[in-house]
Amino acid sequence: MRTLLLIVISILLLPLVVRPAIASEIWIFAIFGLALNLLLGYTGMLSFGQSTFFGSAAYVAGWLLKHYGINVFAALGVGVGVGALSALLVGYLCVQRSGLYFIMLTFALNQLFYFIAYQWTSVTGGEDGMPGIPRPSVLGLSIQESYWYYAFISLLFLLSLWAMKRIVESPLGKILQAIRENEVRAEAVGYDVPRFKLLAFVIAGAFSGLAGVLYAMLFGIVPLEAIGFVVSGNVVFATLIGGSGSLYGPIIGSFVFIWLSESVSTMWARWPLLLGVAFVIVVLFLRGGVVEAWTRFWTWRSSKQTG
Amino acid sequence: MNLLLGQILNGIATGMLYALMGLGLSLITGVLNIPNFAHGALFAVGAYLLVSVVGVLGNFWLGLIVAPIGVALLGLVIEWAGVRRLYAAGHDYQLLFTFGLALILNELIIVIWGPVGISHLPPALLRGGVDLGFTFYPKYRLFVMGMAGALVVLTWLFLEKTKYGAIMRAGIENKEMVSLLGIDIQMLFTVAFALGAYLAGIAGALTAPIRGLSPGMGVDMLGIAFVVVALGGLGNLLGAIAAGLLIGVAQAVVAAYWTEASTAVIFAVMAAVLLVRPQGLFGIR
Amino acid sequence: MSNLKRRNILKAGALGAAAAGFGFPSILRAQPKEIVMLGLWDQTGAFADVGPLNDRGMRMALEERGMKVLGKPIKYITRDGATQAGTSTRRAEEAIDGEGARFMIGPWSSGVALAVSEVAKRKKVLHLFSGGTEDISGARCHRYSFQWAASPYTAAKTVVDNFMKANPKAKRWHLLVADYAFGWSVEKYIKEVGKAHGLEFVGADRHPLGEREFSNYVQKAAANRPDVVAMINFGGDAVAGAREIFNFGLTPKLPLIMCWSSGVEELIQLAPEIRDNLWVGTNFYYTANTPVAKAFVKSYQAKFKTPPGYAPSAAYSMTRMLLAAFDKAKSDDVQAVIKALEGLEVNDLLGRMKVDGATHQTLRPYFFLRCKPKAQMKHELDLADIVATGDTPLPKQYAACKDIGGF
Known part of the structure; x- marks a missing residue:
């Protein structure tokens, strides 16, 4: 409950301190991170190709919004559907494999989708991206204004968080965690492991698709990089920086990651260098991410208070 | 017909480079069991070192010897300072580390050599081309084909015919057994990483006169190297060689008839093969 | 229990304070007296090599005027668009909202520029661009974007x-x-x-x-x-x-x-x-025989030891045209400057240059x-x-x- 309160407070405070466009992006990215964490944190599958679902959903929903003027709920629905469907395709090829194979496969299939989007210029616009995506009204309320759109995104984020919490606390979530802990034992107990993995993959794809559609409507464009491997990498890194051990890790990671790359990029042209150094430092010294560092700090503090 | 023959020849030449990259990555992923996302950056460093060495010493051949050794040394340092501490950390943190490393190397290239691309000509001996009847082909590319082929064979011989090579192969199969035999497994990991880095470095150095240099030159190669490893079977060295050649030729042949699809075909071939044989061309598992 | 509560308040407070610290630059709004110009120049991505050159050209044009126009100081800011449509549009919006930029030049890639042009239209800021797409002064033309490169x-x-x-x-x-x-x-x-x-x-x-x-x-x-x-x-x-x-x-x-x-x-x-x-x-060669080009090439070579190509020259010339439009409009209002730029005729870097008011294409x-x-x-x-x-x-x-x- 108190975590929820904290999140609501952050939602309210965030637009006061960063631009609404960036604040919106943070929550969109947080939805995307929640999805990845179902795979990475809860099932133990490191997918390095999540932008496949994010980007595919953005392109399809963007296309329908642009050419057929579908309403906002249809757009979100299409995004979720396309995300799930593309994840079913990719997942079918990947869930049989594990470890490094799984990482490389998701990555390589991501590249395949990327090059299809790159070359299919009549639909996607290729390198130029797909511009001119409208932001339709929600039940008669306009969300053109950036703060209204921010509110809309925040609402969907809270909804996604609630849904994800339900999923990970459900029996399904327990099974997934059992698979993460010991795949062989889960199999021995009688679970159809590949099937559950595929299910997790599809659910994550659906959430990624939702994030993709929101992203398309944020700037009115689906850029080619939305389906590129850098976005796939960024969501993994954001989640790890936040801490993949907790449901809330990706949320913090999303904030830290986007804020860091946005503010540092205006200071120094060679900002990716600092980002790289930050990654290395996190890996060598701060494994567990922000959430764990935070917990450690508070344990240390309270032990000092009692002591 | 001549076009097709020319493209197949060309595909073999680029395929050899892909095989070299894939072989190095397969060695690293196979022995150390880590996803090396810095493999493309090592490739780029190899190319840049070549240009600098040639600039200082004025001799291409010396550059071709020194530059990859420099990359191998860099590999040693990376393994010793970072990778070594991550064997128990899980793939996620290994990935974060190697990706961070790739960012650092890529940006350092810009800081040291500048953001503007560099053009580098082949040595005078290998400029110009020869008429092969069906196509006019640059001498330097024929040299690369031979050189990369020789390196692939040498690596192969090292792994198959030498004692240390046998230990390394055993390390891919079964790490516990190797350490039970009283072999310094830490040393084995270090050597494997350095050797993998060396192969990436020499692939980069050989590529410099063909593609020129630009800071992002490693990114494309990274994707291809991963495809080669996935296609050939993880840790399967023969598979990596075959997969490299396969996608090199597939890419060139498709380019002859449908240039726009020539990059996508690399990944499409991979997806198609894995659909039929999920373990890769030669994978056993 | 009370200890727990206090800790929560502390946590929220710390988070709020941290967030306020992070966001500090965006609270610092631009002073209304200065004119903020944005150079959207790629420092990473496919045109990472071009951005620094663009920056040189724009900076030189502004420095020639002592970083001032109409007696007001010019604040020149740059953003790295990463040669990507998403990043460029986001950073352009951020600079417009956060720094108060009303005049922007760039980026280099024509595809990305088309996306940025949409931002200019939506945010009502003047946008100058140089590149090979015909759409900015063609099918997707609008009142806020101008094209410098030849059609x-x-x-x-x-x-x-x-x-x-x-x-x-x-x-x-x-x-x-x-x-x-x-x-x-x-x-x-x-x-x-x-x-x-x-x-x-x-x-x-x-x-x-x-x-x-x-x-x-x-x-x-x-x-x-x-x-x-x-x-x-x-x-x-x-x-x-x-x-x-x-x-x-x-x-x-x-x-x-x-x-x-x-x-x-x-x-x-x-x-x-x-x-x-x-x-x-x-679009530009350094031996171009005009007085402005000769002076520019000379000072560029003195500064950077190499003659300027198309990239710095385009940024240089676009900035000069923008400043000329300020002079003509005698105002720093976006719409007034746009009106002045439409139909502007100058004898500048390339010789006779004229902005076609109907399409926003520079005739040159x-x-x-x-x-x-x-x-x-x-x-x-x-x-x-x-x-x-x-x-x-x-x-x-x-x-x-x-x-x-x-x-």
Whole structure:
């Protein structure tokens, strides 16, 4: 409950301190991170190709919004559907494999989708991206204004968080965690492991698709990089920086990651260098991410208070 | 017909480079069991070192010897300072580390050599081309084909015919057994990483006169190297060689008839093969 | 229990304080007295090499005026667009909202610029751009965006007419085209203008932006047995392409045309052997014979030890045009400056330059060069002669900008 309160407070405070466009992006990215964490944190599958679902959903929903003027709920629905469907395709090829194979496969299939989007210029616009995506009204309320759109995104984020919490606390979530802990034992107990993995993959794809559609409507464009491997990498890194051990890790990671790359990029042209150094430092010294560092700090503090 | 023959020849030449990259990555992923996302950056460093060495010493051949050794040394340092501490950390943190490393190397290239691309000509001996009847082909590319082929064979011989090579192969199969035999497994990991880095470095150095240099030159190669490893079977060295050649030729042949699809075909071939044989061309598992 | 509560409040407080600290720069709004200009120049991505050069040009133009216009100080800010549409639009919006930028120039990639142009329209800020897409002053024209580079038609006409004058028999053309907005626009008009000369296009292959492996394309070009190969690509792609075309023995036997080159910056990357029988179309060449160009080249060379190519010159000239529009408008109001820029006529970097008020296209000369063989080069930078310039504007029947629209 108190975590929820904290999140609501952050939602309210965030637009006061960063631009609404960036604040919106943070929550969109947080939805995307929640999805990845179902795979990475809860099932133990490191997918390095999540932008496949994010980007595919953005392109399809963007296309329908642009050419057929579908309403906002249809757009979100299409995004979720396309995300799930593309994840079913990719997942079918990947869930049989594990470890490094799984990482490389998701990555390589991501590249395949990327090059299809790159070359299919009549639909996607290729390198130029797909511009001119409208932001339709929600039940008669306009969300053109950036703060209204921010509110809309925040609402969907809270909804996604609630849904994800339900999923990970459900029996399904327990099974997934059992698979993460010991795949062989889960199999021995009688679970159809590949099937559950595929299910997790599809659910994550659906959430990624939702994030993709929101992203398309944020700037009115689906850029080619939305389906590129850098976005796939960024969501993994954001989640790890936040801490993949907790449901809330990706949320913090999303904030830290986007804020860091946005503010540092205006200071120094060679900002990716600092980002790289930050990654290395996190890996060598701060494994567990922000959430764990935070917990450690508070344990240390309270032990000092009692002591 | 001549076009097709020319493209197949060309595909073999680029395929050899892909095989070299894939072989190095397969060695690293196979022995150390880590996803090396810095493999493309090592490739780029190899190319840049070549240009600098040639600039200082004025001799291409010396550059071709020194530059990859420099990359191998860099590999040693990376393994010793970072990778070594991550064997128990899980793939996620290994990935974060190697990706961070790739960012650092890529940006350092810009800081040291500048953001503007560099053009580098082949040595005078290998400029110009020869008429092969069906196509006019640059001498330097024929040299690369031979050189990369020789390196692939040498690596192969090292792994198959030498004692240390046998230990390394055993390390891919079964790490516990190797350490039970009283072999310094830490040393084995270090050597494997350095050797993998060396192969990436020499692939980069050989590529410099063909593609020129630009800071992002490693990114494309990274994707291809991963495809080669996935296609050939993880840790399967023969598979990596075959997969490299396969996608090199597939890419060139498709380019002859449908240039726009020539990059996508690399990944499409991979997806198609894995659909039929999920373990890769030669994978056993 | 109370301890727990207190801790929560502390946590929330710490988070709030941290967040406020993070967001500090965006709270610091621009002083209303200064004019904020944004240079959206790529420092990473495919055009990472071009951004720093753009920045030099824009900075030089502003420094010439002592960073002031109409007595007000100019605050020059830059953002790295990463050569990506998403990043560029996001950072442009951030600079507009957060720093109060009302005038922006860039970015370099025409595809990305089209996306940024949408931001300009939505946010009502003046946007200047230079690049090869015809859409900014064509199908997607609007009141806020202006195009500095020659119309792709003007470029194609200059290149094809003058090349055919020198090589009347070279009728079989093979094209190598960069696969994005710029490549498509120029390709379209090369083919259009080529009709009048009876050209036969034996092949036209498209390659992705950032392509470095040209062997497959070159072999295919060779198999078509053309009289000439024409490349419509830019920067590193053009350099890599020209090198492979030479390596495969096509040049110097066949002429090679770089239709839309950055000029000196690309040419110095090529060895003299590769420049033999190379013809170049460009938006700017450093030996351009105008007083402004001479002064600019001189001070640029003094500062950076190398002559300026298209990238710094475009940024330089766009900034000068923008400042000229301020002078003409005697106001720093966006709409007043736009009105002043529409129809603005100056005698500047390229000679006579005029902004077409109806399409926002700059009407200006385009350069056609022939590279010199090694033996004829007088010094290291004596790379090419300007053979001709051309400034035929886009004929009415092709004009896609029917109505520039209101504010």
